[in-house]
Amino acid sequence: MLDLVQVSKLFNPGTPDEKIALMNIRLKLEPGDFVTVIGSNGAGKSTLMNVISGVMKPDIGEVRIGGQAIHPLPEHARSRWIGRVFQDPMAGTAPAMSIEENLAMAYARGKKRGLGRGVNASRRELFRARLQRLGIGLEARLKAKVGLLSGGERQALSLLMATFTQPQILLLDEHTAALDPARAELITTLTEEIVREMKLTTLMVTHNMEQAIRLGNRLIMMDKGRIILDIPESRKRTLTVAQLLGEFERISGQRLSDDRIVLG
Amino acid sequence: MLESMVGAVELGLLYALMALGVYITFRILDFPDLTVDGSFTTGGAVAAIMITHGSSPLLATICAFLCGLAAGACTGLLHAKGKINGLLAGILMMITLYSINLRIMGKPNVSLLNTDTVLSAIADNEWAYVPVLLALALAVKLALDWFLHTDAGMALRATGDNARMIRSFGANTDTTKIIGVSLSNGLVALSGALIAQDSGFADISAGVGTIVLGLASVIIGEAIFGSRNVFRATLAALLGAVAYRIIYSLALRVELLDASDLKMMTALIVVAALVVPTLRRSMKQKALARKRTQELAGASSNRGGRS
Numbered sequence: 001m002l003d004l005v006q007v008s009k010l011f012n013p014g015t016p017d018e019k020i021a022l023m024n025i026r027l028k029l030e031p032g033d034f035v036t037v038i039g040s041n042g043a044g045k046s047t048l049m050n051v052i053s054g055v056m057k058p059d060i061g062e063v064r065i066g067g068q069a070i071h072p073l074p075e076h077a078r079s080r081w082i083g084r085v086f087q088d089p090m091a092g093t094a095p096a097m098s099i100e101e102n103l104a105m106a107y108a109r110g111k112k113r114g115l116g117r118g119v120n121a122s123r124r125e126l127f128r129a130r131l132q133r134l135g136i137g138l139e140a141r142l143k144a145k146v147g148l149l150s151g152g153e154r155q156a157l158s159l160l161m162a163t164f165t166q167p168q169i170l171l172l173d174e175h176t177a178a179l180d181p182a183r184a185e186l187i188t189t190l191t192e193e194i195v196r197e198m199k200l201t202t203l204m205v206t207h208n209m210e211q212a213i214r215l216g217n218r219l220i221m222m223d224k225g226r227i228i229l230d231i232p233e234s235r236k237r238t239l240t241v242a243q244l245l246g247e248f249e250r251i252s253g254q255r256l257s258d259d260r261i262v263l264g
Numbered sequence: 265m266l267e268s269m270v271g272a273v274e275l276g277l278l279y280a281l282m283a284l285g286v287y288i289t290f291r292i293l294d295f296p297d298l299t300v301d302g303s304f305t306t307g308g309a310v311a312a313i314m315i316t317h318g319s320s321p322l323l324a325t326i327c328a329f330l331c332g333l334a335a336g337a338c339t340g341l342l343h344a345k346g347k348i349n350g351l352l353a354g355i356l357m358m359i360t361l362y363s364i365n366l367r368i369m370g371k372p373n374v375s376l377l378n379t380d381t382v383l384s385a386i387a388d389n390e391w392a393y394v395p396v397l398l399a400l401a402l403a404v405k406l407a408l409d410w411f412l413h414t415d416a417g418m419a420l421r422a423t424g425d426n427a428r429m430i431r432s433f434g435a436n437t438d439t440t441k442i443i444g445v446s447l448s449n450g451l452v453a454l455s456g457a458l459i460a461q462d463s464g465f466a467d468i469s470a471g472v473g474t475i476v477l478g479l480a481s482v483i484i485g486e487a488i489f490g491s492r493n494v495f496r497a498t499l500a501a502l503l504g505a506v507a508y509r510i511i512y513s514l515a516l517r518v519e520l521l522d523a524s525d526l527k528m529m530t531a532l533i534v535v536a537a538l539v540v541p542t543l544r545r546s547m548k549q550k551a552l553a554r555k556r557t558q559e560l561a562g563a564s565s566n567r568g569g570r571s
Binding site: 053074075076077079080082083084086090091092093094095096097101104105106108109110111113114115116117118119161162 | 411413414415416417418419421422425426428429430431432433434435436437
């Protein structure tokens with residue numbers, strides 16, 4: 001489904017600040033795979049997301065979705081296939097527009113944006129039904145401006161919007177990191193349900209070790225722009241946080257350093 | 265007095281189209297576009313030259329609108345594709361348009377006196393003029409409202425609100441910016457064309473200060489009529505333009521002021537309108553923070569006392 005072939009990306013090439021962001025990344029996701037990504041600060045996790053979504057283009061290497069090379073395409077053209085939830089709850093929604101208008105923009109993914117009415121009666125019914133599934137009462141506030149919602153509500157809406165049209169690939173970039181524990185748990189649960197129901201091929205970056213082990217069917221660990229560990233489902237089921245940290249130290253020769261890391 | 269008021273309302277309704285244009289760039293795209301100083305003149309120039317050369321006033325007005333669209337598209341291209349800072353892109357286009365406008369007119373002033381214009385059919389009828397102009401302004405406002413609620417229009421609004429988000433849903437924000445700036449300048453040129461026909465001449469300096477005038481209209485409108493949603497915000501821009509012309513004609517009556525002082529007065533209105541809400545918000549925020557902290561501090565000391 002998603003195929004990265006020898007993807008490399010350098011930041012500030014030729015300057016004293018030159019930094020390897022990604023080096024020779026090979027990653028292949030089968031349809032329905034749910035892969036969690038962990039790693040220390042500057043390991044290249046976010047760059048990996050950006051290279052897939054098209055915010056950045058790889059210096060060398062290929063990104064393919066369903067066999068089609070998409071790395072030459074700009075971000076807006078790739079988003080036909082890729083849904084994305086950002087870490088910042090403010091990033092995934094338009095604050096000055098209403099909930100139903102935001103959903104209408106998500107609904108238009110992959111379609112031509114013409115002069116048809118963005119929100120009509122039948123779409124509104126659909127939006128209401130889908131919002132109901134979130135279970136946080138947003139279906140009663142269709143006309144409320146998104147800027148008035150709490151961070152957790154906005155992130156739940158972002159998740160619904162990103163998955164609304166069942167994208168081929170779902171990218172979750174630490175999408176629970178900015179929320180308090182209760183809200184983060186709600187979003188995690190919703191993520192699990194939506195991914196399972198829609199059978200979405202998902203790549204999720206997280207700082208939460210316990211979450212990285214509990215969710216998904218595969219876990220990869222990154223360090224200095226490389227994938228240093230790739231744990232399949234069979235091993236992941238019995239993995240503990242202590243083992244995972246031990247593995248990191250053994251391979252990279254240093255402790256997993258991240259000021260925000262959560263052990264679970 | 266009454267006559268000058270009616271005149272102010274008439275002019276305000278014609279300027280309302282320009283204010284709606286400025287609303288698109290300034291409020292929706294968050295991009296103060298200086299092109300309007302040039303495209304307003306372009307509208308008047310195109311209409312005046314076509315009419316004096318014998319083409320139908322309606323066709324001339326439509327062409328003025330199209331020329332405005334083209335001018336705006338150039339600014340949008342400079343900004344979105346050329347990655348030129350928005351203000352600078354506007355300034356460059358404004359300067360370019362000065363030369364182009366002179367080329368169009370051939371001389372700094374073209375008279376339209378004693379020629380038929382789109383407005384001359386109703387201009388003689390005192391009672392019909394204001395209602396017709398009001399209907400025209402409302403029609404443009406409603407058309408804009410409709411557009412801003414279509415899928416394309418919502419992508420335009422989201423571009424100013426959260427560009428990263430709408431890109432992640434597949435909209436090309438370069439294209440939406442170009443469309444927005446283009447549409448804005450189309451409306452400004454349309455307004456310029458109508459005002460040239462209303463006043464009976466097109467002048468090379470007609471557009472000087474259009475951006476400030478447009479900002480003043482939008483801001484005054486929002487202050488008086490509010491901007492809770494698109495419908496209200498466009499209504500505010502429309503009525504703000506009228507309110508501005510009324511204020512302008514009242515200010516002309518003040519002995520102390522010369523007509524030439526009014527550009528400065530307009531700028532001062534805009535400055536005040538931009539600064540005051542920011543100051544008020546920060547003062548409110550501080551007061552609220554102090555109050556809440558005191559409440560929380562009080563609550564915790566009470567609890568401490570009980571235990």
